[in-house]
Amino acid sequence: MTTAALELKDVRKSFGRSEIIRGASLTVQKGERCAVIGPNGAGKSTLFNLVSGRFDISSGDICLNGNSISGLRPFEINRLGLSRSFQISNLFERLSVYENLRCAVLWSLGYKYSFWQRLNGLRDAHERAEEVLEQIGMQRQRKVLAGVLTYAEQRALEIGITIAGGADVILLDEPTAGMSRSESDAAVELIRKVTVGKSLVMVEHDMSVVFGLADKIAVLVYGEVIACDTPANIRSNAAVQAAYLGREGGEEAA
Numbered sequence: 001m002t003t004a005a006l007e008l009k010d011v012r013k014s015f016g017r018s019e020i021i022r023g024a025s026l027t028v029q030k031g032e033r034c035a036v037i038g039p040n041g042a043g044k045s046t047l048f049n050l051v052s053g054r055f056d057i058s059s060g061d062i063c064l065n066g067n068s069i070s071g072l073r074p075f076e077i078n079r080l081g082l083s084r085s086f087q088i089s090n091l092f093e094r095l096s097v098y099e100n101l102r103c104a105v106l107w108s109l110g111y112k113y114s115f116w117q118r119l120n121g122l123r124d125a126h127e128r129a130e131e132v133l134e135q136i137g138m139q140r141q142r143k144v145l146a147g148v149l150t151y152a153e154q155r156a157l158e159i160g161i162t163i164a165g166g167a168d169v170i171l172l173d174e175p176t177a178g179m180s181r182s183e184s185d186a187a188v189e190l191i192r193k194v195t196v197g198k199s200l201v202m203v204e205h206d207m208s209v210v211f212g213l214a215d216k217i218a219v220l221v222y223g224e225v226i227a228c229d230t231p232a233n234i235r236s237n238a239a240v241q242a243a244y245l246g247r248e249g250g251e252e253a254a
């Protein structure tokens with residue numbers, strides 16, 4: 001049996017007396033694209049914060065490539081190969097597109113101040129930043145300050161920053177939020193391209209994005225994964241229809 005890229009085992013999280021994540025289990029295989037959907041307040045962002053180490057789990061376990069990452073800090077989890085984007089823009093607005101990418105690469109290389117390491121680190125970071133620039137199709141904007149990019153370009157740059165360190169498990173939080181249809185279609189193509197051979201977990205409200213991109217959909221309702229299946233099976237799942245799709249995404253998902 002192959003080792004899963006990411007596995008959540010009966011994960012629970014309470015804030016004070018409120019249990020927000022109530023025994024969530026989820027397995028994402030290597031190379032698989034999984035969308036997490038669910039109503040507002042279901043706990044999707046909390047789940048991302050648990051997986052990326054921003055919050056500690058209350059109980060259960062989370063494994064990355066077969067090894068427990070529970071209790072590790074975000075940068076340790078990142079160095080083990082998991083990278084996440086944020087809903088809120090996470091760019092250095094006064095740095096250029098290229099500089100933003102180079103910063104992300106240097107950070108992921110564990111760059112520390114030492115002369116020789118600095119020279120080697122800068123060379124490696126330059127080459128990797130160039131690769132990512134090409135992957136996200138932003139060579140023409142390389143010198144443009146991140147703060148003056150269009151919204152869709154900023155989101156594309158965020159995706160570049162997320163993949164810059166070469167992580168093999170990518171978490172994207174609402175990557176197409178606030179985009180027009182055509183911008184969102186372009187973002188889907190970009191995500192598809194940059195996640196080839198990687199595992200993707202994304203939280204997304206736009207059902208055409210979810211059903212267009214995901215190999216597997218996990219439905220989170222009140223902190224529990226009530227279904228996790230192929231898009232076709234999720235579409236016809238009566239419990240999912242009742243709890244979520246019937247109200248929020250039925251039209252796009254149909």
Ligand SMILES: Nc1ncnc2c1ncn2[C@@H]1O[C@H](COP(=O)(O)OP(=O)(O)OP(=O)(O)O)[C@@H](O)[C@H]1O
Binds near residue numbers: 039047
């Ligand atoms: N740090 C926190 N302290 C206390 N309660 C929190 C905290 N973070 C989240 N919650 C609560 O957990 C619940 C789930 O929130 P979360 O943001 O994870 O939901 P979501 O599914 O991402 O929602 P949305 O789709 O609206 O973004 C909410 O009731 C929220 O108020």
